[in-house]
Amino acid sequence: MFKLETKRLVLRDLEIDDLQLFYDMSIEEKITNYQRWFLGKNGYEQWVEDSINHNKRKPRFAYDLAITLKNSGKAIGWIGWGTDDLEKCEYDFGYSLLPEYWSKGIMTEALSCGVDYMFNKLNASTVSGECVDDNIGSARVMEKAGLLLIKEWDEINLETEKIRKRRKYSKSSDFYVT
Template identity: 30%
Template sequence: MKIFIETERLVIREILPTDENGLFELDSNPNVHTYLGNKPAQNNEQIREVIKNIRQQYLDNGIGRWAIIDKNTNDFIGWTGLKFVTETTNKQINFYDLGYRLIEKYWGKGIATETTKATLEYAFNKLNLTEIYGMCDVGNIASKNVLEKTGLKFIETFDLDGIEHNWFKITKDEWTKM
């Protein structure tokens, strides 16, 4: 098991097949999927496929979403991290997308902000990336707040599969000046 980051409260590590139940709790919740197309997972087979795809991204791109684990309880909280996007999204291709998703009982505890800051630090200081993008449904005010609070700048709105999204970006220079 590879641990990428540790914060005061959290361990951020690779997603493992043993995270299946935590991922199912996360992705089967309709509230979690309100701004994700309203298609919650229906069974563990879907989750096993998600884990397989994320682990393949580690091999193909050297990066992928990471599990967030509570240091005190060892509970799976959700995921965070970067994804290397190879399909065109908002006229961009081959870019690093910052993302996060938490089990509902962990919302409003600063975890998304904490893991986003840690991910940006890792991206710019360990991976030496020059820019990171983020996006969220325009209705997802909580996610918009996390992105802005951690330094990403709003660029524009765009259509993603018929749904209006906000598009954000931060450069290494902007991060360094913060």
């Protein structure tokens, strides 16, 4: 099984037992405010199954991983990255963490590890993520992991019909220093 270790965390391939974690995240408004895809009918269940299968593809395009605590093995969140073109190697990522673990530097630790992996092992040309402008925590995580704000645009929320700004953060391998 694919695994990466940081000081406090093990990032490992998703397993079917992680459905409980995704259920816990799907009923948490603080998360679904920003991760709408957890919500749809069977949204997260189908997504977890598909991601487990996608992780097994060879060559591998995607890494959808559970964020677990090294000392207890408890699954507390998800981080995923992938590309749709292994020649261009432009990687995107996403993440979510159970709120009781917020603001302890956990996602910064997980994303920094992911960014290193994408540049060092997957030969990424760029690594990018997006968030809406009021998701200050997510923007901070990307900044702390060394990404820069490269683009900002208006997006219409189809449910509320409100316009909000979306931001893209990115880093190019040209500026990656090990």
